[in-house]
Amino acid sequence: MGDKPIKQYRKSRPRAEELYSRALESLAGGVGHDLRRGHPLPLYISRAAGSRKWDEDGREYIDYGMGNAALLLGHAPPEVCRAMGDALELGFHFGNDHPMQLEWAELIQKLVPCAERMRFVNSGSEGSMLALRVARAFTGKTRVLRFEGHFSGWHDGVGKGAMIPFDKPVSAGIPPAVLDTIEVIPADLDSVAEVLEKDRDIAAVMLEPSGASWGTGPLTVAFNEGLRDLTRNHGVLLVYDEVITGFRYAPGGYQEYAGITPDLSFHGKIVAGGMPGGVLAGRADIMEVFDYTGDAHRDRYERVHHLGTFNANPVSTAAGIATLKRVATGLPHERANRLARQLRQGMDSILREEGVAGYAYGDVSIFHVYLEAFPGSGASDRERLVTRDVNVLKGIPAPVVSAFQKMLLARGIDLVSYTGGVTSSAHTDEDIALTLDAFGDVIRALVRERVIATLK
Known part of the structure; x- marks a missing residue:
């Protein structure tokens, strides 16, 4: 994120700007948990219900963080x-x-x-x-x-x-x-x-x-x-x-x-x-x-x-x-698992359609996305990218992870951490459809800006 977008981001979030200024004077490191550290500002949430949460500047998010994966039933059941x-x-x-x-x-x-x-x-x-x-x-x-x-x-x-x-x-x-x-x-x-x-x-x-x-x-x-x-x-x-x-x-x-x-x-x-x-x-x-x-x-x-x-x-x-x-x-699992499967399949279809060197994966109500950084390894086949090597899967470069997270957040989608999230029994089919629309926009932008690689 360059200087101009950072200034625009800060200007559009006056309440977060104010709170972060106070946090820097009271909280060691400026936040209460390392994963809450955001650039240029942390997310300050005022309320949450079901699959959604709202920040102090009035923005609404479909939440796949679910309290660091603590909420199988959604917010405030x-x-x-x-x-x-x-x-x-x-x-x-x-x-x-x-x-x-x-x-x-x-x-x-x-x-x-x-x-x-x-x-x-x-x-x-x-x-x-x-x-x-x-x-x-x-x-x-x-x-x-x-x-x-x-x-x-x-x-x-x-x-x-x-x-x-x-x-x-x-x-x-x-x-x-x-x-x-x-x-x-x-x-x-x-x-x-x-x-x-x-x-x-x-x-x-x-x-x-x-x-x-x-x-x-x-x-x-x-x-x-x-x-x-x-x-x-x-x-x-x-x-x-x-x-x-x-x-x-x-x-x-x-x-x-x-x-x-x-x-x-x-x-x-x-x-x-x-x-x-x-x-x-x-x-x-x-x-x-x-x-x-x-x-x-x-x-x-x-x-x-x-x-x-x-x-x-x-x-x-x-x-x-x-x-x-x-x-x-077992009923919460049936719903959350179905929605996560729908989300993984939809993400994978978008990655395939855009020729991206990456894939979506995960079990039950969990999803992860692997993305190769530009210019990539030169792979021509998505299936050859699939791996269990933790050095590869946890080694996505920080600028790629940051851009992916921030672009999704700007479109009202929040994750647990890194490039993954969880669903709950409170999520809906509409949430999944809106998320996939946002995901498609983000993937196309990341390709266009040469942040992530495409297949050769």
Whole structure:
């Protein structure tokens, strides 16, 4: 975006300009989450309902971000809002356990195959942290095996592997000793077998079962089946990061979708109905590490210590219960999946018609778009572009990603991140049609401006 368009953009968004000026004086980095950073201005949302949201300057967006993929039912579903309102009337924070916590736990047990026992937390990242502590306590081992491009939270314990280059820390401030506990390899079963054979200090293999960065670098069910066999044979725990796949791939998450039961899984986003909340679930014998036994030495030194002021907060719990009751029917998935499939097919048709070196892909209610940067690799056949190489799929140059996002945003379409998004049961056929019109305009503009490549 050149100087003139930037000035025009700023002028057309006076409220965002004002808010960002204030943010720069109060918020470190100017935003509350790295993905919210926009150029030249962040998006400031005033309200949202169903599949739409509106910014402070009055612009309306079809939202495929859905609260960072936390909202399977769309924004502000009435039954979830009612449940939260009812909970608020009884008190919004007790600092004690309460009956709704048990109802929430029992719903999760019915849906998630591995959830024999669980512990509530406040986010997916907290679930990831707790999963590592539990895996180490149960196995007596230290290291975690991860795959290139997989996220699993922002904490130090997974501080290597999510970002290119995958062998480098994702952030400043992570101690080298912590990074040494993380082994990062390509998602290849032979490589897994080699590491597990050589390194007897691997406590767990932790991954996003759908693939790197919510399926940007997709994995197959067959890969997950092979991984289940390898971990079981080597006495290593299999830990699923179901923060995005959980309750989205199926009512029971990726576990139900693939018919594979991990030893542990951690969840956020949908599990709490889009409110702050999360859960670590797993085999009963593993989760016994939380139990008090009366043995003073064991309870002090061999038990997993876990606190959390807002664990199973009643308002988040109410939102989670109301959402999971709908999730259990499978009806939200039928609609969201159908619309996402329609969107992927429509995007792919546009890319094909325009001769673009790229393609749309994804599972269930998720879509991703791969685009080659101009001038491209010289490929003459779209099918030859299809890959599972996470270095390629997560390596679209930043100027391409930025232009794609900004052009869609200017046409009223917002994504989760990178070049992908999610649908919800609140989206409509009209939303899909409008999105495809905007997508076609954006692709033609990117080709015309020599941002993305065409087939040779």
